[in-house]
Amino acid sequence: MAQALVDTSTIPGWGVDTDPKNNPTYPMRHIEDQKTRGLTWHRPPLQEPQVEVLQSIEHNRLPAVVGTSTPPSGLSGAIRRYAFRRSESDWWHWLLLMGADRINVVEGVIEDLAAGKVPNVPAEMGAKSEWQHNKNGFLLKAGATLAIGAVLVAIVQARREDRADEDEGETIAAEPAHVTARVDEPVLPADLATSQVVPLPGLDA
Amino acid sequence: MLAMNYRGPYRVRADEKPMPQILHPEDAIIRVTRSCICGSDLHLYHGMVPDTRVGMTFGHEFCGIVEQVGPAIQNLKVGDHVLVPFNIACGKCHFCQQGLFGNCHESNAQATAVGGIYGYSHTAGGYDGGQAQYVRVPYADVGPTVIPDWMDPDDAVLLTDVVPTGYQAAEMGAIKPGDTVVVFGAGPVGLMAARSAWLFGAGRVIVIDCEEYRLEFARTFGPAEVYNFREIDDVVVFLKKQTDSLGADVCIDAVGGDASGNALQWFFGTKLKLEAGNAIALHWAINSVKKGGVVSMVGVYGPTGNMVPIGNVVNKGITIRANQASVKRLLPRLIEHIRAGHINPKAMITHRVPLADVADAYHIFAAKLDGCIKPVLLPNGA
Structure with missing residues (x-):
């Protein structure tokens, strides 16, 4: 696996940017004008946003320009x-x-x-280029999508059928109670059923 | 105008959107001639960066013609063909004054940890990006640079991010003549980091990746020794054996959160998003660098946390250097390098795609189809 080393003498511009002064703090410590410390710089003109712009709470003021997308x-x-x-x-x-x-x-x-x-989600996902440059991948993805779709449809269909069966079963099971209620409806409470008709005074024939 | 429109993870399309407008005296409107898809756009595309809103237009690597300028603009005029650094920088704040144009304090309302970046979620300021026919460019007197007459626009568009990011990765490595430099990732940034390591005097450059076609490209573009980590039992042990058991002088993480190579990190970071992506490249970098060495990070991670062996950083006395590239600071030197023939960025461009086909361009790049290394969108035709 080892490969031949590149001969640096064949490389145009080799070493032209070698800079012994390049150290890890450059350009972070490349501060010559101490006046730029703090929020003291002369600001550009300020844009007035015409749309809502959210602002990080780590900013203490809105930057001079903002994106409006x-x-x-x-x-x-x-x-x-x-x-x-x-x-x-x-x-x-x-x-x-x-x-x-x-x-x-x-x-x-x-x-x-x-x-x-x-x-057009397939087009937005680049289906045309997938078909052009990776037919196997396209067919695999299309097959997987169809398979997953078929499984989902089958699950939904099965659930619908189960629910329909359950509804039918519930209807049959509920029927006797309904009938009982109808039978019970005319039954008078015991006290009324056993009560005697008491003639009201003055209404005797 | 036509613009890329993010609809959710793995879903983008081209839609008609309103034209951008001048909203600040230092704004310009640019008609985009070329706009790349960056490897870090894939972090957005995969839904890994918080506050990436549906409807946003991505794109932070673009160049184009100045169409309109705000009343305070002095350095640009309508008709100039400019390359636009991905950093939105005021040029005046505490950080810009130090040359830290990637850390401007006057361009990102939503976060203090990063400056504004075109088309890179609201975590990076909420600016629509350049994968569109037109784009608003704030602080247009600071960032945009007129493309020299002799320069190919394909080289120019790569100067907006890829080239300076790879170059700064090598610069932050504080490479000394003869150093062994290991670059994790053979994407465009890794390729430029490998190429740039020679400019700083590296004695040996090793590139690690798992995509054979990219490794083959790195072998000649770097040039570099290249190794496929899928063919190696233990990357760290392998690199130690390559360096007399001491470890590399400098390790560069040019991958970021979209890495492959560790099932646990992939599952928790990439899929469940409980971490800020898969940090295996950084893990390997920390463990492969020699004691007292430098780990340089330019790979992009989300703002939450990652599992890395931080204890080894202390025990080995490692220096970690990291930043978003400071494009404006590096441009003069990089333009010289292109002119001198030291670097040839446009060789990385493999795909040119009309903006209308942006969904396919993203998919080809993300899935590494068709030998894709660097796709360029052409929003206004060739």
Whole structure:
């Protein structure tokens, strides 16, 4: 497995950037102007955001320019706002954002459907190129997807049939109780059944 | 205009979106001529970076023609063909003043740990990126650089990220003449790191990956010794044997969170996302470097945590250096290198794809199909 060493004399530019002064602190300690310490620099003009921009609580002021792509919205947006109450050092900050990202995918599908567009998921996942350059992989994935789909459909179908059987069984089992109730309905309470008709005074014929 | 539209993990498409507008006096609007898909875009594509919102347009490696400028712009004019560093940097803050243009404090509201980056989630500022026909470029007097007449735009677009990131990986390695440098990852950044290691005087460059076609490319592009980790029982033991049991002087992680090579890390990091990706490349780098050596990190990880042998960093006295590339700082030197013929970035471009086929371009790159090393999108035609 050992390979021949490369002859450095054949390499254009070998060693031209060798810098004995390059040390691990460069350029982190390349500070010549002490005036730049702290938030003292002359700031660029400030952008006025026209959309909601979430801000890390580790910033004590909004940066001079901000990105305006895809402002927070919907349930994912609410989760993102909550996540930004926590610092970048807090694991929950990132986990909440990851959770919001996943919810946002569902929101994206709903948004597409609401706009009358059914997302072409295979095309979005590059199915055409998979077919062109990796037919075996395409067939394997397609087969696996179909198999999983068939299993899911079979499970759902079986559950539906089970439920239908159960419903039918419940109907049959419930019938006698219903009938009993009907039979019981006209039965008078014992005290009434055994009571005598007491003629009211003054109503005698 | 047509723009890439993220719909969720593994799902992107090209859609019509509104034209970008000047929102700040130092903005410019650029008509994009070339826009690459970066290996780090795949972290977004795989849903690994928190606060990646549906509807966003990715793309942080692009060049194009200046279409419109804000009232405060002095260095650019309409019609200039510019390359745009992926860092959004004000040029004035504490960090920009040190040349740390990847760490600007005036460009990312959502996080302090990283400066603004085009099209790289809201964790990197929430800016739409350049995988579109047009893009808004803030601080346009600072980042964008007019492409020299003699330079091929294919080289120029790779100067926006890949070349400086690979070069800075070697620079941060503080390579001394004769050093043995191990580069983990034979993607475009790893290739440039390997090539750049020679410029800093490396005596030996070894590239580790698992994709044969990429290793073959690295063998000649580096040039480098190349090894497939799937054919090696234990990468760290192998590298120790290659270096008289001492370990490499410098190890470079040019992979980041989308690595292969460890089932446990892949399952918890890549699939369950309980870690910020699969950190096996960094794990190997820490354990393969010699005592007192340098680990240079340019591979991108998410902002949460990763399982790495941090105790060995202490026990071995390792220096870890890492950063997003400071493109603006490095550009003058890298332009010289291209002109002198020391580097030939455009050789890495394997695919040119119309923006309308962005979904296929992402899939080809992510699944490493068709010998793909570097795909370039052409949003406004060839």
